Amino acid sequence: MSARRFERLLCVAATLSCMAAAQADGNTLVYCSEGNPESLNPQRILSGTARNATTTTIxxxxxxxxxxxxxxxxxxxxxxxxxxxxxxxxxxxxxxxxxxxxxxxxxxxxxxxxxxxxxxxxxxxxxxxxxxxxxxxxxxxxxxxxxxxxxxxxxxxxxxxxxxxxxxxxxxxxxxxxxxxxxxxxxxxxxxxxxxxxxDIDMQAIGTGPYAFKSYQQDSTIRYVAHPQHWRGKPQVQNLVFAITPDASVRLQKLRKGECQIAVSPAPADLPLIKQDQRLVLAEQDGMNIGYLAMNVEKPPFNNPLVRRAIAHALNKQSYIDAIYLGNARQAINPYPSTMWAYNDQVRTYSYDPAKAKALLAQAGFKDGFRTTLWTLPVSRPYNPNGRKMGEMMQADLAKVGIKVELTSYDWGTYLDKVKRGEHEMVQLGWTGDNGDPDNFLYTLLSCDSVTRGSNNSRYCKGDFNALISKARTTDDLAARTEMYRKALAVLSEDVPIVPIAHSKVFRALSSRVVGYKMNPFDMDYFSALGLKDR
The missing domain is CATH 3.90.76.10 (Dipeptide-binding Protein; Domain 1)
Known part of the structure; x- marks a missing residue:
């Protein structure tokens, strides 16, 4: 047996031992997370995966x-x-x-x-x-x-x-x-x-939060222990374990076996099974989120708005919602859902229309189409439960209008880093709101400030749009801010640097033993108030 294989077997054995202990220990809560955090310092993270691993724990x-x-x-x-x-x-x-x-x-x-x-x-x-x-x-x-x-x-x-x-x-x-x-x-x-x-400050973390960091084994587990002197009071559960489990079906298997008590982002196809299982509880709410396709406007031919409009018309968004979200999402028009103030449905929209897409490509000088790449999301997120499958459907839609797409992906941390550097042409990503304000979507995702230093994955920087969203930040007059954001959304819809795909529902699958769980509009889980009932 090779040394490497022996190490893998030891890792598996340790993980199984941890899960067995968790089943027996009523003072341990195991949380099946979908991926590795890119850091244990919230100053240096972007993903929802890392927010849950840091923000409400440490x-x-x-x-x-x-x-x-x-x-x-x-x-x-x-x-x-x-x-x-x-x-x-x-x-x-x-x-x-x-x-x-x-x-x-x-x-x-x-x-x-x-x-x-x-x-x-x-x-x-x-x-x-x-x-x-x-x-x-x-x-x-x-x-x-x-x-x-x-x-x-x-x-x-x-x-x-x-x-x-x-x-x-x-x-x-x-x-x-x-x-x-x-x-x-x-x-x-x-x-x-x-x-x-x-x-070490970013990985061997120290804070004042309800749980203290204990250890982190990449692709396996993060361990925390209750902070006995937390200013809000000691958490109800002594030990918190994040079991890093990228596959949604495996997360559900672990939940049903009692190897974890909360599983993030269950696969849409598994929702009926969860509802039927009396040992489980399905929590759900409309998400404050957006799943989108970003086109890098710094790279030809995506620097041409006619090409971007053509792609928007070529994508059959409803088919993605039917096949991937299984109906648990709504087609997106704006970068944020209609439940938020300053929503604007009186903007240019892009219905599924391959003929119009072809005409726009011809007008842009691409009568015979072109070749490009599309990066597909490597982890399941509420705003995109299956990036690979969506990528394949997008690939087929774009082929119908002459755009030949090569699909590629990377592990989550590399994916985010390469997007930040602007190495992509087209990329699947999404966003969950952090504070309930339109600014958190528009400025964070589309401002000039956020092109090289933030989350502007289309690298879009447009003067009139940027002026509107910047000015809107400087007043607390809600009516004035609403009007500025509505105007900004109209500009954005003409330029279409991103194609908004869907606003999805957010789900958590829980063991019926978990008490005190409350869903959060920002898709973050709070752990300090959670308890576990005896079997």
């Missing part, structure tokens, strides 16, 4: 969202004030908040203002000792323009900080509740820097 923020809602509530900041010009925020910090004590770090003090400055300035200041750790790329912070918005962050005293903005920013408070504004330990950072191990 870390807290100054403010948070009330569970199940988009309402901003106090967290590490117990109160705040805003100046009349809406450019200065002062936060009074909560006292007595404890950082995690682990095998690799023992804190000597409680959370205070120094930790807030350390966490925020790492992203803001290029001369911060940790700014370049990991490459200096903070896609949310930079892509949302926070580095341009924030003038300064200062320490008033141990338990008060002041943030000064260069202009009013309507969604600023809600943005502070997002994962990338999580609070790290300045003391831990100093310890790592002194030891020459600064990079």
């Amino acid at each position: 870390y807290d923020r100054l403010v948070d969202f009330q569970p199940g809602t988009t309402k901003v509530v106090p967290a590490l900041a117990e109160s705040w004030t805003v100046s009349p010009d809406q450019k200065t925020y002062e936060f009074t910090l909560r006292r007595g908040v404890k950082f995690h004590s682990t095998a690799f770090f023992k804190p000597s003090r409680d959370f205070n203002a120094d930790d807030v400055l350390f966490s925020f300035n790492r992203q803001l200041k290029t001369d911060h000792p940790f700014h370049m750790v990991g490459g200096g790329n903070y896609q949310y912070f930079q892509g949302m323009g926070m580095d341009k918005l924030i003038v300064s962050i200062s320490r008033v005293d141990d338990y008060k900080i002041r943030i000064v903005l260069n202009k009013p920013e309507a969604p600023f408070l809600a943005n502070l509740a997002m994962p990338f504004m999580s609070i790290l330990s300045a003391e831990y950072g100093a310890q790592l820097q002194q030891a020459g191990r600064a990079a």
Whole structure:
């Protein structure tokens, strides 16, 4: 037997042992996740996979969202004030908040203002000792323009900080509740820097959250243990295990065997089975999400809006919804669903029309079509449960109008990294809202700021569109913001840098033993309030 095969067998044995222990241990909750997190620091992540592995486990923020809602509530900041010009925020910090004590770090003090400055300035200041750790790329912070918005962050005293903005920013408070504004330990950072191990801050994580990080084995498990001194109280379940399980059918098998108690993103075809199984519970809600096809407008022929319109007409979106989502989604017109304010259905739309697609291609100078590549999503996400199958259907649709498509994919982390670098031509991706504001879709996914530093996967930068979404951020007048976003959506529909495909329902499959579970509009799971009933 080869050494490599022996190592694999040991890994499998260890995983099975872990799952068997989880079945027997009523104080362990196993969460079947769909992939590896790209980091254990929310400042450096983009995927929903990583948000669940970090944001509601290891870390807290100054403010948070009330569970199940988009309402901003106090967290590490117990109160705040805003100046009349809406450019200065002062936060009074909560006292007595404890950082995690682990095998690799023992804190000597409680959370205070120094930790807030350390966490925020790492992203803001290029001369911060940790700014370049990991490459200096903070896609949310930079892509949302926070580095341009924030003038300064200062320490008033141990338990008060002041943030000064260069202009009013309507969604600023809600943005502070997002994962990338999580609070790290300045003391831990100093310890790592002194030891020459600064990079460990992003993978051997320390926070103040309800669960402390214990260990991570890629493609297998992440382990956490309850933080006994969490400021909201100790979690009900002592041990939390993420079982990394990319295949949706395998996640369901594990759930039915009792090897995990929550499974993310069950396959649409399995939903009836889950509903029929009395040992399981299916939680569902309309998702605040978008699944889309992005075309890299920096690369010919996708720099031609006629080509992009042709592709939009060539794609049979309803067939994808029928075959892949099994009807558990709605066709998308805007980059966000109609449940959000500032939705606009009075824009240019693209019905399935191969003849019109061919005519547009001929007008663009591609009468005989062209060759290109399409990257298919490598993990199942609520906004796209089966990227490969959707890719094959898109490939067939585009072949009908003369566009010959080669399909390709990569592991999740590589996929995101290569897209960030703009190496793709066409790519499947999606987004789940982080704060309930249209800005989180339009600015994050389509602004000029987010082309090279954020999540603008089409690399679209259009002056009139960018001016509208930028101006909309500077007022809290809801009617004025709504009008600006509606105008921006009209511009976007003419340019069509992305083809919105679907807004999907979001599902979780749970063991009937789980108590206290509440779905979240941002597709994040909160664990501290969960308990397990005896069998």
